[in-house]
Amino acid sequence: MSIKSVKLYHYPLSRSARVKFLLHEIYGEDFETVHMEMMKGAGMTPEFLAKNPNHAVPVLDITYQDGSEQTMFESGAMLLWLADAYPEKNLAPSPSDLEARADYLQMVMFGSSHMDLALWEIRMNETLLPEGRRSEVIAKHYRRKIEKEIAPQLEARLSKHDYICGDIFTAADCITVQNINWARSYGLCISDIFKAYMKRIKQRPAFLQAYADSARFGG
Numbered sequence: 001m002s003i004k005s006v007k008l009y010h011y012p013l014s015r016s017a018r019v020k021f022l023l024h025e026i027y028g029e030d031f032e033t034v035h036m037e038m039m040k041g042a043g044m045t046p047e048f049l050a051k052n053p054n055h056a057v058p059v060l061d062i063t064y065q066d067g068s069e070q071t072m073f074e075s076g077a078m079l080l081w082l083a084d085a086y087p088e089k090n091l092a093p094s095p096s097d098l099e100a101r102a103d104y105l106q107m108v109m110f111g112s113s114h115m116d117l118a119l120w121e122i123r124m125n126e127t128l129l130p131e132g133r134r135s136e137v138i139a140k141h142y143r144r145k146i147e148k149e150i151a152p153q154l155e156a157r158l159s160k161h162d163y164i165c166g167d168i169f170t171a172a173d174c175i176t177v178q179n180i181n182w183a184r185s186y187g188l189c190i191s192d193i194f195k196a197y198m199k200r201i202k203q204r205p206a207f208l209q210a211y212a213d214s215a216r217f218g219g
């Protein structure tokens with residue numbers, strides 16, 4: 001069954017930007033985006049909770065050619081699934097290339113779990129939680145983890161190759177880039193290797209399209 005259309009529920013600079021980046025790589029501008037006023041409770045409406053009980057973006061509504069519909073609510077799964085749905089776009093190694101595929105799946109999962117979690121703990125403990133419930137110890141622990149463990153792993157890859165899984169851009173770059181952007185907003189991942197990677201990525205029209213709304217963050 002092939003895809004007829006997709007609709008992304010999105011908030012600028014959030015985890016939905018990962019998916020928006022890939023959607024622009026696949027469709028150009030030919031997909032629908034719903035700007036979600038997340039800071040004003042848009043995630044808590046009954047209509048949205050029916051799509052994602054976790055009240056978070058991204059959410060992806062999919063309509064198939066036969067008219068049937070489906071909804072997804074995990075960014076990593078969306079990236080993997082979309083890249084596989086359009087093999088002709090060459091955004092993921094083929095499942096038959098076991099070695100490249102293992103590395104690619106690992107980097108998408110690393111981005112959506114290990115690195116995402118570290119960034120989230122910093123955000124929670126430095127800004128999101130009410131002041132009395134924040135932990136400087138936890139924030140520092142995850143800052144150190146990114147600085148001493150995560151960033152060096154990414155740098156080792158990016159010093160050898162143009163992209164996170166080699167010399168070909170993949171959906172794994174969509175999540176890596178969003179995490180690096182997020183880390184940079186905390187003064188992390190700022191070495192020349194990351195700078196050069198971001199410069200390469202910024203040459204992609206899909207990246208510029210995906211992040212064109214960044215100024216709306218916080219609104």
Ligand SMILES: N[C@@H](CCC(=O)N[C@@H](CS)C(=O)NCC(=O)O)C(=O)O
Binds near residue numbers: 057
């Ligand atoms: N694991 C989910 C997490 C999504 C998530 O936490 N999104 C944040 C924005 S970055 C959100 O919408 N939070 C609103 C809330 O939790 O109420 C994914 O990666 O898709």
